[in-house]
Amino acid sequence: MSTYANGMAPLQDDSDIEEEALVADYKEQVQYEDGLDDEVASMSMAQQPDDIQSRLAQAAQPLDFNAPLEAKFQSYDAYCSLFHFILNSEGPVDLEPPSYYWAWDVIDEFIYQFNSFSSYRARIARQGQTPDEAQMLRENPNTWGCYSVLNVLYSLIQKSQIIEQLGAQKRNEDPAAVAGDYGNKSLYKMLGYFSIIGLLRVHCLLGDFSLALKTMDDIELTKKAQFARVMAAHFTTYYYVGFSYMMMRRYGDAIRMFSHILVYVSRTKNFQKSAQYDSITKKNEQMYALIAICVAFHHTRLDDTIHTALREKYGDQLLKLQRGGPESLPIFEELFRQACPKFISPVPPNFDDPESNVDPIEHHLAIFMDEVKTNMWSPTVKSYLKLYTTMDLKKLAGFLDVKPDELRSWLLVNKQRTKQLRWSDRTLLEGDLVNVSDLDYAMQGDLIHISEAKVGRKLVDWYLRNLSRTYN
Amino acid sequence: MNGEDPQERPEIIRNIINGLERYNPEAAGTLETYLQQQCEEKFCDSNANRALLKLYQLNPDRIKDEVITNILVKAMTQFPSPQFDLAMHLLSPSHSNPGPNSSSELAEAVSKLRALNAQLEGAQYDRFWATLESDDLYADLTTDIAGFEDMIRVRIAQLISHAYREISVSVLENWLGLDGEAKVKAFVTETCGWKVGEDGVVQIPRNPENEAKKSEVREDVTIDMFSRVIKRSWEEIA
Numbered sequence: 001m002s003t004y005a006n007g008m009a010p011l012q013d014d015s016d017i018e019e020e021a022l023v024a025d026y027k028e029q030v031q032y033e034d035g036l037d038d039e040v041a042s043m044s045m046a047q048q049p050d051d052i053q054s055r056l057a058q059a060a061q062p063l064d065f066n067a068p069l070e071a072k073f074q075s076y077d078a079y080c081s082l083f084h085f086i087l088n089s090e091g092p093v094d095l096e097p098p099s100y101y102w103a104w105d106v107i108d109e110f111i112y113q114f115n116s117f118s119s120y121r122a123r124i125a126r127q128g129q130t131p132d133e134a135q136m137l138r139e140n141p142n143t144w145g146c147y148s149v150l151n152v153l154y155s156l157i158q159k160s161q162i163i164e165q166l167g168a169q170k171r172n173e174d175p176a177a178v179a180g181d182y183g184n185k186s187l188y189k190m191l192g193y194f195s196i197i198g199l200l201r202v203h204c205l206l207g208d209f210s211l212a213l214k215t216m217d218d219i220e221l222t223k224k225a226q227f228a229r230v231m232a233a234h235f236t237t238y239y240y241v242g243f244s245y246m247m248m249r250r251y252g253d254a255i256r257m258f259s260h261i262l263v264y265v266s267r268t269k270n271f272q273k274s275a276q277y278d279s280i281t282k283k284n285e286q287m288y289a290l291i292a293i294c295v296a297f298h299h300t301r302l303d304d305t306i307h308t309a310l311r312e313k314y315g316d317q318l319l320k321l322q323r324g325g326p327e328s329l330p331i332f333e334e335l336f337r338q339a340c341p342k343f344i345s346p347v348p349p350n351f352d353d354p355e356s357n358v359d360p361i362e363h364h365l366a367i368f369m370d371e372v373k374t375n376m377w378s379p380t381v382k383s384y385l386k387l388y389t390t391m392d393l394k395k396l397a398g399f400l401d402v403k404p405d406e407l408r409s410w411l412l413v414n415k416q417r418t419k420q421l422r423w424s425d426r427t428l429l430e431g432d433l434v435n436v437s438d439l440d441y442a443m444q445g446d447l448i449h450i451s452e453a454k455v456g457r458k459l460v461d462w463y464l465r466n467l468s469r470t471y472n
Numbered sequence: 473m474n475g476e477d478p479q480e481r482p483e484i485i486r487n488i489i490n491g492l493e494r495y496n497p498e499a500a501g502t503l504e505t506y507l508q509q510q511c512e513e514k515f516c517d518s519n520a521n522r523a524l525l526k527l528y529q530l531n532p533d534r535i536k537d538e539v540i541t542n543i544l545v546k547a548m549t550q551f552p553s554p555q556f557d558l559a560m561h562l563l564s565p566s567h568s569n570p571g572p573n574s575s576s577e578l579a580e581a582v583s584k585l586r587a588l589n590a591q592l593e594g595a596q597y598d599r600f601w602a603t604l605e606s607d608d609l610y611a612d613l614t615t616d617i618a619g620f621e622d623m624i625r626v627r628i629a630q631l632i633s634h635a636y637r638e639i640s641v642s643v644l645e646n647w648l649g650l651d652g653e654a655k656v657k658a659f660v661t662e663t664c665g666w667k668v669g670e671d672g673v674v675q676i677p678r679n680p681e682n683e684a685k686k687s688e689v690r691e692d693v694t695i696d697m698f699s700r701v702i703k704r705s706w707e708e709i710a
Contacts, residue, residue, distance in 0.1 A: 146530060147495070147530065150495065154492060206529065206562075207561035207562055208522070208526060208561070208562060209558065209561065210519070210522065210558060211522070211526070247554075247557075247558075247561070248473075248554050248558070249554045345564065345565065346529055346530050347529075347530070347532055347564075350566075356566055357565075357566070358565035358566055359565070360565055362565065363561075363563075363565035363568060364561055366568070367557050367560045367561055367568075368557075370557065370586070370589075370590055370593070371554075371557060371593070373590075373594075374590065374593045374594045405598065405646075408595075408643070409594055409595040409596050410595075411635070412595035412631065412635055413552075413593075413594055413595045415634070415635050416552045416595065416631065416634075416635075417552070421473060440684045440685070441684050442635060442636065442637055442681075442682040442683065442684040443635055443636045443637065443638075443639070444636070444637045444638045445638045445639065445640060445673060449684050450684065451684045451685060451686045451687075452686075453686070453687045453688065454686075454687075454688045455688075456688065456690040456691055457691075458691045459691065460691060460693055460697050464697070464698070464700075464701060467701055468701075
């Protein structure tokens with residue numbers, strides 16, 4: 001409850017009411033940001049670079065995508081000096097954040113610029129066509145350096161004692177008691193909190209998916225979580241958590257993450273501003289692509305809204321993914337490339353040997369595809385086994401036109417992959433090993449015994465949904 | 473996940489990987505010694521090993537080739553699991569994709585190990601043993617890992633027991649990488665505790681995995697699920 005310490009009445013523990021509240025919050029946020037834009041514009045017009053409030057506002061402003069290299073360097077320096085001021089002044093600085101969403105915007109923009117700078121630097125090195133820029137980048141290897149970005153995020157987390165505060169909250173104690181001088185100020189508390197989500201993102205961009213999830217140990221993914229009140233934060237968190245789950249082969253958990261946020265977005269889309277909605281739309285599409293990949297690995301019943309939208313957007317691709325075999329491989333690659341984060345390398349590229357610089361996206365894709373290839377015959381195996389209760393292995397190998405040895409491997413792979421770690425109310429990384437398939441089998445020599453779990457119809461959900469419709 | 477957080481992990485390592493010390497380049501030495509301990513004492517701490525790879529990722533000047541390959545081989549012994557892939561994701565792209573001009577030994581070793589791992593993940597155990605034999609480089613790469621072949625063999629046997637009730641000695645011979653029926657029979661009876669029938673068929677004891685029991689998943693309906701509806705209808709009347 002104390003997440004709502006900002007003057008909001010405690011909510012009833014009722015999922016729908018919570019969601020309504022979030023929606024209402026979001027409406028307010030959209031209107032508020034309209035006002036903020038004007039404010040910022042007038043500030044930069046007043047030309048008061050020394051005014052700390054305008055620096056705070058500036059830090060939350062997006063840098064133009066096409067900004068020249070000099071502007072990127074300047075922006076880095078501006079962040080460094082701002083964070084230095086916030087972190088290393090004597091005692092906590094006495095500032096109120098310009099808005100409730102400011103802290104998220106700052107951390108988001110800080111990481112976005114780090115990400116795009118690293119990608120840009122790598123591209124310059126790979127193309128080797130702009131010697132001036134390459135020279136400038138070579139001479140400044142520490143600008144937007146990975147260690148400094150991590151340092152800022154970890155320092156904000158430590159100064160704000162946010163981990164201790166979240167721990168107290170979880171135990172239903174007063175977080176203010178453990179927040180310390182810094183953490184009791186909303187500027188530090190907010191920056192610390194969103195730095196945790198920033199870390200989730202940075203670790204994911206560097207390919208450290210388990211550390212990314214570990215970072216979230218102290219944040220509970222519920223609608224009551226603080227990040228849920230800032231739409232972009234809510235969205236980003238679920239995207240990166242879902243993606244990390246997917247890379248750890250926890251497809252069921254990944255689908256749960258993506259579905260949750262996509263359903264939420266579909267509820268709020270009616271009053272999203274068009275510019276903001278554009279960026280959300282892109283991530284939205286990406287998450288549908290990722291759901292398609294996950295569903296191909298792990299067949300499951302999706303929420304009706306998600307299922308319909310998925311069929312609309314990726315119907316053909318999904319069909320090919322689910323059919324498996326070598327024809328599915330290019331589709332996996334296409335969707336992965338389209339939907340993955342813009343991976344980066346934490347160290348400067350080799351400017352002297354352009355060809356030695358491999359795009360990190362290709363690196364992560366290649367490793368992911370190893371697992372895809374290992375599993376690509378599972379759909380075939382399953383589709384046949386479903387038809388029988390017992391089957392001779394050599395006969396089935398004949399149907400499939402493969403050697404018995406090959407089929408033995410396919411059967412083992414498919415069986416081994418039906419065990420998956422699934423989250424159960426503890427930290428994101430923990431989970432129980434569960435059987436995720438309704439098809440099971442065991443071999444007695446060359447005789448395959450097959451059993452299929454019969455899933456009874458689930459009626460409660462259907463009944464409740466229709467009942468609530470009659471009320472409205 | 474297999475080999476993620478082993479009980480053997482000492483306090484000092486726990487402090488490194490759970491705190492900011494994991495970013496201190498000096499911690500690499502401690503983690504390297506710990507890796508050596510894992511190799512000698514036949515356990516695996518993939519979580520700690522990833523912290524070491526992360527330090528290498530951030531400080532490429534510290535990289536020791538044989539440490540990277542040892543970590544990959546240790547991760548491989550955890551098959552089937554994402555451990556090997558998770559370690560691969562932390563390598564620099566240039567270590568896993570030998571460029572046209574590079575003749576990096578590390579890149580070659582990594583791509584060899586990746587091929588080997590793919591065979592274990594793909595349950596192509598006969599090919600795994602053949603690949604291992606095919607090149608002396610594999611012997612070099614696995615030499616630091618005590619009991620590498622035995623660990624793989626035991627793991628394969630365990631996975632077989634999850635899928636098979638009976639299996640012929642000849643299939644086992646290929647999958648376990650053992651020469652001759654006598655060795656296979658000795659291994660399955662002594663190490664696995666399985667029985668060999670007179671017909672040369674190996675009997676594997678029943679376990680929850682190789683039962684393939686029929687089951688029915690039914691929906692559990694509780695009164696709590698309807699609490700909202702009931703509350704609402706009551707409120708509307710009142």
